[in-house]
Amino acid sequence: MILCADIGGSFIDFAVVHPDGRTEHRRSVPTPLDNAPAFIGALVALCAPWPDMPLHIAIAGVECPDTGIIHAANIPCLQALPLAAHLHRETGRAVRIANDADCFALAEAHFGIAKGHRNVFGVILGTGIGGGFVLDGRIVPGLGGVTGEWGHAPVVIPPPVPLDQEAAETLVPLFRCGCGISGCLDTIAGARALERLHLWAGGTPQTSRAIFEAWQTGDRQAGRTLDIWLSYMGAGLAHVINVTGSTIVPVAGGLSNAHALVDALDEAVRARILTTTSGPLLRRAALGADAGLLGAACLGLDIRAQE
Ligand SMILES: [Zn+2]
Incomplete structure (x- = not known):
């Protein structure tokens, strides 16, 4: 125990x-x-x-x-x-x-939807976005203790040359991220960020949930917001897949409850990676709120395996 x-x-x-x-x-x-x-x-x-x-x-x-x-x-x-x-x-x-x-990624690899997979990148889509990388059943330790933070590096960058006003207005704005860098994927990816993106794209103030619901009923404005979201998120996660070789991506967090969104993101990712897959890469996580505890337990199983 x-x-x-x-x-x-x-x-x-x-x-x-x-x-x-x-x-x-x-x-x-x-x-x-x-x-x-x-x-x-x-x-x-x-x-x-x-x-x-x-x-x-x-x-x-x-x-x-x-x-x-x-x-x-x-x-x-x-x-x-x-x-x-x-x-x-x-x-x-x-x-x-x-x-x-x-x-969370470790627990899904041992007990959850990613059981049997060697390369597992787990994604959390919540208020912000997070992730964890597990290889051969173990967390991959990173520089400064950090691995899997795919939401934090500038993906929205200033134009390399000055643009006229009309062209500049089509660019997704550079938002300052909580980590101190501007233009992180996290600034357009999480629930609050998506609501801000929707406003910038010409929408009215709405919750992320309302935006998803409108998107699923074919609302044009919500569709425009989600097209931008899927484009950036699909590109960001395609980088991750190409680098980690992950054969499955368990997805957790509040936004993962929108099943159609996870399916659409899976499609956006698979359209952008180097390899082809016969089935989905992104799968809704299996362990829910227990993933943290069960992942901590896996740390204990790992220690025992090393003894
Ligand atoms: Zn950041």
């Missing part, structure tokens, strides 16, 4: 997970955001009944491989805290931490 926690900006979900993916002793407590001792105390209390077992954590943040410090924008109390080392000192137990998007 494996002790697991999935730490988000709202809740810490905890469970004891069996190697076959069954969970028990599930708990959920609010995440202490501004109080590091309370944060540590919450984790210590959740694990206390199992004093000698390692703890595996999926977190909405990135652990620096050199310092162990967690960078989690939504959990300010973790700033400058080497969480695994701190928990080890407090409890004596081994602690392993991974990014929650990486854990």
Whole structure:
């Protein structure tokens, strides 16, 4: 059995997970955001009944491989805290931490829709976009602890030469991204970004859900917005597929509930990659909200496999 926690900006979900993916002793407590001792105390209390077992954590943040410090924008109390080392000192137990998007991809590769695939790039389409890359059943560790962040690099770029006003008005605008760079795919990809894109393309203020519904009924303005969205997203994800060789792309997050959108994005991606496939690459993820916990459990299975 494996002790697991999935730490988000709202809740810490905890469970004891069996190697076959069954969970028990599930708990959920609010995440202490501004109080590091309370944060540590919450984790210590959740694990206390199992004093000698390692703890595996999926977190909405990135652990620096050199310092162990967690960078989690939504959990300010973790700033400058080497969480695994701190928990080890407090409890004596081994602690392993991974990014929650990486854990999602790992869980889908072990227990979910991507079971049996060697190259798996998992995609999260939510308020923003995220991803994780799993190769041969393991997370691929990246520079600075970062892998799979396909939403953050400029894809919308300023024109290389000055354009007249009429031509300039047809360009998708350069929006500033939360990561500090302008023109990231994330600035036009997530739910809020799509709503902003819809306004720029001449639409009225609407939720992403309403835009999808209008698109499916053949609304011309929504169709224009989705054409732009699919063009950028299809190109971005085609790059990812060509580089990672992924044979399946599990898709999770709020926008993945729009089935027709996932199908349309799959078509847009497959029209842009180098290889041809007989079936869809993008598949709706199978594990839902359990993916973080189950991915954390896979970290424990991996440790055992190495022993
Ligand atoms: Zn960015």
